[in-house]
Structures are given as structure tokens and as C-alpha cells.
Amino acid sequence: MKENIRALILVMLWDIRKLGRYKFFLVMRFTWFLVQVLIFGLLVAAMVSIRGPGGLLDYYKFYVIGAYTAVLFSISIMKGHDVAEELEDGLIDYQLSLPIERRILALGRALGGGLASFTYSAPMLFVTVIVLKVQNLIALSALVIISLLLAISISGLAVSIALILRSGDRLDILMGVSDSLLVRLSTIFYPVTALAAVAIYYYVAKVNPVSHAADMLRYVAEPGEFSGYVVADPLIMVSLIAGFAVASTVAAIVLLDRKIEGGYGR
Amino acid sequence: MRKVAVSIRGFVKRFGSVVAVDGLNLDIFDGEIFGFLGPNGSGKSTTLLTIATVYKPSKGDVEVYGFSVTREGDAVRKLVGIAFQEPKALWVDNPYELLVWHAMVVGYSLTDARKVVREVMEELGLWEHRNKLFSELSGGTRKKVEIAKLFIQKPKLAIFDEPTAQLDVTTKHFVWGKIRDMNKEGSTIIVATNDMVEAERLSDRVGIIYRGTLRALGSPSELKDMIPGGDIIEIRVEGFINESILRKLGDILEARRLDLSNGVLKVYVNKGEERIATALDILTRENIKVRSVAMKEPSLDDVFFYFTGAKLEEVRG
Ligand SMILES: Nc1ncnc2c1ncn2[C@@H]1O[C@H](COP(=O)(O)OP(=O)(O)OP(=O)(O)O)[C@@H](O)[C@H]1O
Ligand SMILES: [Mg+2]
Numbered sequence A: 001m002k003e004n005i006r007a008l009i010l011v012m013l014w015d016i017r018k019l020g021r022y023k024f025f026l027v028m029r030f031t032w033f034l035v036q037v038l039i040f041g042l043l044v045a046a047m048v049s050i051r052g053p054g055g056l057l058d059y060y061k062f063y064v065i066g067a068y069t070a071v072l073f074s075i076s077i078m079k080g081h082d083v084a085e086e087l088e089d090g091l092i093d094y095q096l097s098l099p100i101e102r103r104i105l106a107l108g109r110a111l112g113g114g115l116a117s118f119t120y121s122a123p124m125l126f127v128t129v130i131v132l133k134v135q136n137l138i139a140l141s142a143l144v145i146i147s148l149l150l151a152i153s154i155s156g157l158a159v160s161i162a163l164i165l166r167s168g169d170r171l172d173i174l175m176g177v178s179d180s181l182l183v184r185l186s187t188i189f190y191p192v193t194a195l196a197a198v199a200i201y202y203y204v205a206k207v208n209p210v211s212h213a214a215d216m217l218r219y220v221a222e223p224g225e226f227s228g229y230v231v232a233d234p235l236i237m238v239s240l241i242a243g244f245a246v247a248s249t250v251a252a253i254v255l256l257d258r259k260i261e262g263g264y265g266r
Numbered sequence B: 001m002r003k004v005a006v007s008i009r010g011f012v013k014r015f016g017s018v019v020a021v022d023g024l025n026l027d028i029f030d031g032e033i034f035g036f037l038g039p040n041g042s043g044k045s046t047t048l049l050t051i052a053t054v055y056k057p058s059k060g061d062v063e064v065y066g067f068s069v070t071r072e073g074d075a076v077r078k079l080v081g082i083a084f085q086e087p088k089a090l091w092v093d094n095p096y097e098l099l100v101w102h103a104m105v106v107g108y109s110l111t112d113a114r115k116v117v118r119e120v121m122e123e124l125g126l127w128e129h130r131n132k133l134f135s136e137l138s139g140g141t142r143k144k145v146e147i148a149k150l151f152i153q154k155p156k157l158a159i160f161d162e163p164t165a166q167l168d169v170t171t172k173h174f175v176w177g178k179i180r181d182m183n184k185e186g187s188t189i190i191v192a193t194n195d196m197v198e199a200e201r202l203s204d205r206v207g208i209i210y211r212g213t214l215r216a217l218g219s220p221s222e223l224k225d226m227i228p229g230g231d232i233i234e235i236r237v238e239g240f241i242n243e244s245i246l247r248k249l250g251d252i253l254e255a256r257r258l259d260l261s262n263g264v265l266k267v268y269v270n271k272g273e274e275r276i277a278t279a280l281d282i283l284t285r286e287n288i289k290v291r292s293v294a295m296k297e298p299s300l301d302d303v304f305f306y307f308t309g310a311k312l313e314e315v316r317g
Helices: A002-017 A019-047 A059-088 A091-096 A102-132 A137-165 A168-184 A199-207 A209-221 A223-229 A234-259 B044-051 B073-079 B095-105 B110-123 B139-153 B169-184 B196-202 B220-226 B243-253 B276-285 B300-307 B312-316
Strands: B004-015 B018-029 B033-037 B059-064 B080-083 B157-161 B188-193 B205-210 B213-218 B231-238 B257-261 B264-269 B289-296
Touching: A002 A019, A002 A102, A002 B095, A019 A059, A019 A102, A059 A091, A059 A102, A059 A137, A059 A168, A059 A209, A059 A223, A091 A102, A102 A137, A102 A209, A102 A234, A137 A168, A137 A209, A137 A234, A199 A209, A209 A223, A209 A234, B004 B044, B004 B188, B018 B044, B018 B059, B018 B188, B018 B205, B018 B213, B033 B044, B033 B169, B033 B196, B044 B059, B044 B080, B044 B157, B044 B188, B073 B080, B080 B139, B095 B110, B095 B139, B110 B139, B139 B157, B139 B169, B157 B169, B169 B188, B169 B196, B188 B196, B196 B300, B205 B220, B205 B300, B213 B220, B213 B300, B220 B300, B231 B276, B243 B257, B243 B264, B243 B276, B276 B289
Parallel strands: B033 B188, B033 B205, B080 B157, B157 B188
Antiparallel strands: B004 B018, B004 B059, B205 B213, B231 B264, B231 B289, B257 B264
């Protein structure tokens, strides 16, 4: 047990070790996020007025959390790309040969990927917290936990898909599609009450885990403002997010443990 | 009975329609250095990666110290370490961090990991490169980082896939020495190679694989003796040797072939060392003056050619 925890931490370090190496990527993301928050967000909020059960919605705050969720989502999806690249470079072969239990290896990669993605998006979370003036410690920790769960879910999912597709190119296409679908067909930028007008859109958004993550973040940050605009009851949202995280991690574990062997890069 | 470290039974590995290994049976013994020879694409790496649990057999099984690679992979991985043919590292890694990570994964504490990594890196002349990015290293330097992993790990079964392929001569000799040291300290070693000198210097036994099946197995000198007519007795004579003498020589020496040109008689035989005296005896009785005698053993190159299809004569010209 102790040995496994040690191995788990070492595997997680594999992804975390890489953090400092992509500073440029981080700076670009952060700049783009600031542009969204300081320019687009304000512009859009000035044009949009949404009235819901709780009166007039503060769309600016709604938008900022949406933008943060979208960034977290796409950074986490990059993990799939990382793993596809590692498959092609034979690094997964290397890891498969190490004296680590396969289940621990997979769990470590999923958790490490999630943690690394979350760390990358932490500066964006910081900006979000400032813009929304979140001061409550419980709310802050809840924001961190939900962000982490989302990051783990998405990177676990991306890693699983990478392991199935075995190719960086095919993965990029699929991820591009799922990025736009999962983000567009969610409540990231449109409140669920507004989506109700378009049936398909509405139902997809309602089951889309990304909607639940975005709305849960909003609910935690400002329950008073956003409780009328969430896809589901907070308890349901939390269960769905946690369930998604567990499911995608288990998928990655099963794939690495049972199905996967090396040599994809050849 | 020697203790078996690796037992390969009916091992088949297919990649799509390519049959990389086609029914391999092989035992590798505990404590030996086993040389794995074969031309490009013959299935060496595929076999080694299966022993290291990276690939799964399509058919048959491989056991490492009694543990099956398919059913008891976790147990196998505790005993095996592999230095890959292509060095494995993130391009953005630096060798020092990578090796410390590796050392910790194979069980060292952080303090010990730093110590052993530094020792091994210094020995291999890697220390000055410790903070470079992997992408900035030369091919040979990358290869050194790859083998450093096993010198650090010292696994019970150490697999080197063409360890010195890109190394300079000095480093090559140093690495061979290190591999022998590891072996003396208790590691069983498998070395895949295309380098006959390497195979001969290192191996207790050699296995030759060709198109996915084992063609020959034995110590280097046993393998040389397996080549029919592998030894050549070269006798420089004065004067003329007629056909009947030649035939007589051929019969008595059981020669596979006899050549006479420019006063040099070449007799292709097995176990030449036991036949030189007889040859001289016959010639003296026929009053033929012998000026010099030499015997050439086949090299491991010849063994390789012989078992992988190319004809000895063709190659010798
Ligand atoms: N992952 C893979 N996917 C598809 N084919 C493969 C894969 N690995 C090996 N092969 C094929 O299997 C055969 C054996 O390859 P292998 O790498 O085992 O040869 P090798 O003896 O190590 O050769 P070399 O001396 O060139 O390293 C080759 O035909 C190769 O193309
Ligand atoms: Mg090879």
C-alpha cells in the first residue's frame, strides 16, 4: 500500500514535472483569457440582457465563469494530446516497462494530468475569483475542488481516447470536434433558461457534464445570483461531476491495464 | 539443471498481417549473459519488449523467473529492466531529472537517487550534459542516458537492446565492462546486437534469430563448430599436387571443399585443429614440400551468415 502510494505520487510527478516547460503556452492562454474577461466579456454583457426567475442576470459574471470553464476544459483536453505524443515517441512503452502496477500507472497519469491541467489554469481561476469578489473560504475551496474534478474528468477522458485512437492526428481532430460540441452545447456561455427555446440544444446541454461543472462553479461562487440559472439541483450537479471524474479515470485505468501495449509509434 | 531466468514457449507475435516472431522457443539461464543476434527486422526487439511486458504475446507465453508476462505482469516488472534500442525521454526533459525520476521509480530514496545518478552519469561522461534538454543531446549521448537507466536500476534481469550501437570505441569498451560487472553482481543479462565483436566479447551463449524463429543456440565456440567446413586449413606448398592426391586428402580429412591456387591449398573442414597433423602426414608421404601451414577459424560473422541464409562461400568470395 505504502509502496503503491509512493509509485502513484512519482507517476503524477511525470506530468507535473513538465509544467515549467510550457511557459509560452501558459502566457498565451492567460493573455487570451484576460482579453476575454476585460474586453469581450464587458462588450457582450453590455449587449445582452437576460431575465430569469431571479430577476435580471449579471451576464458579465456569468460569462467570466464560463470563460474560465472553457479554458480549464481545453487545457485538460491537451493531456490527451500529450499522451498521444508520448505513445508516438515510445514513452508509454518506457512507462509500461517500469516496476509500477499498471493500475497505479493509469491512475497516476489520470490524476497527474488533471492536477497539472488545474495548475495551469490556476492563474485564470485567480482572476475569476477577483472579478467575482469571492471571499468566502468554503466557496474558494469548493471552486478549487470542482475545478480539479473537471480537470481530472476531462484529462482522463482525453487520455482514454488517445489510448484508443493511438494517433495524435486523429486525436486532434476528434478533440477539436468534441471541444466545440461540448463547449457550445453547454451552459458555458448561455444560461439554461435561454437555451430552453431550442429543444435539442437544451437537452444536450442538460446532460453535458461541462454544463454541470460551469453551473456548479457559478452556484458556488455566487449562489444568490445564479441559483435560478443552473441546469440541475446542486447535489445532482456535484454527483454528476464526481461520477464523470471517476468514470473517465476508471476508463483510463481499464485501458492501460488490460488493453494497452506499446509500439504505437511504429 | 540450471535455473531458468526466461522461458519462452511457442511465442508468436503479430502486428496486423506482419508476423514479427513466429513460434520462438528459448530458455535463458539465471546468471548468464545471453547474446541475441539477428539481422534487422528479425524479431529481436519484439521478443525483448515482450519479456519486459511492453508487448503481449499473440500466442504462447513467456515466463520470467516463473512469472507469466501475460498473467503476472506486475511481478515480472519488479525483476526486469530494459534499455530500449531507441532512447526514451521527453524532448523537454533534462537527463539528470529523468534519471533521478527513474531511480526513484525503481526504488531509491531521493538522496540515494541523486547520489547514484551522479555516479553513473560521471562514469559515462554524462555529467556535463546534465542540464541540457534531451533534444539538444547527440545520438550517442542519448543512448548513454538510456543505458544509464539500467546501470542505476541493476535489475535481476537486465535487457540491453543494441546498447553500444551509437557509441564511440572507448565508451563501448567501458559499457561492456559495466555490463560484465552487473552480471558478476548477480544480474542475468540479455544483449541484443548486430555487432559480432560485442556478441563474442560478452556472451556466454548466443542465440541467432532469423525471420522470427531461432536458428542456432550455443556458446560462440560451439556455434562455430556447427558450421560444416567452417575451419579452413591453409597450406602453402611447393610443386605440383595431382588430382588423386587431392581426392585422397579430401576423403581422409572429410573436407567439404578443396581449393588449390597459386600454390596455396585451402581445405574446408570441421574441427580443423584435429586434422592439421593428418593433412601434413599425407602430404609428406606424397613427397610434397610444405612451406607453411595456418588455420583460420570461422568468425561469428561466418556463423551469422551461415544461420541466416547467406552462403559461406558466397560471402568469402
Ligand atoms: N509496433 C510494431 N508495429 C508493427 N510492426 C512492428 C512493430 N514492431 C515491430 N514490427 C515489425 O516486426 C518485425 C520485427 O521487428 P523487430 O523490431 O523485432 O526487429 P529487430 O530484430 O529488433 O530489428 P533491428 O535489428 O532492426 O532492431 C519487423 O518486420 C517490424 O517491422
Ligand atoms: Mg531491434
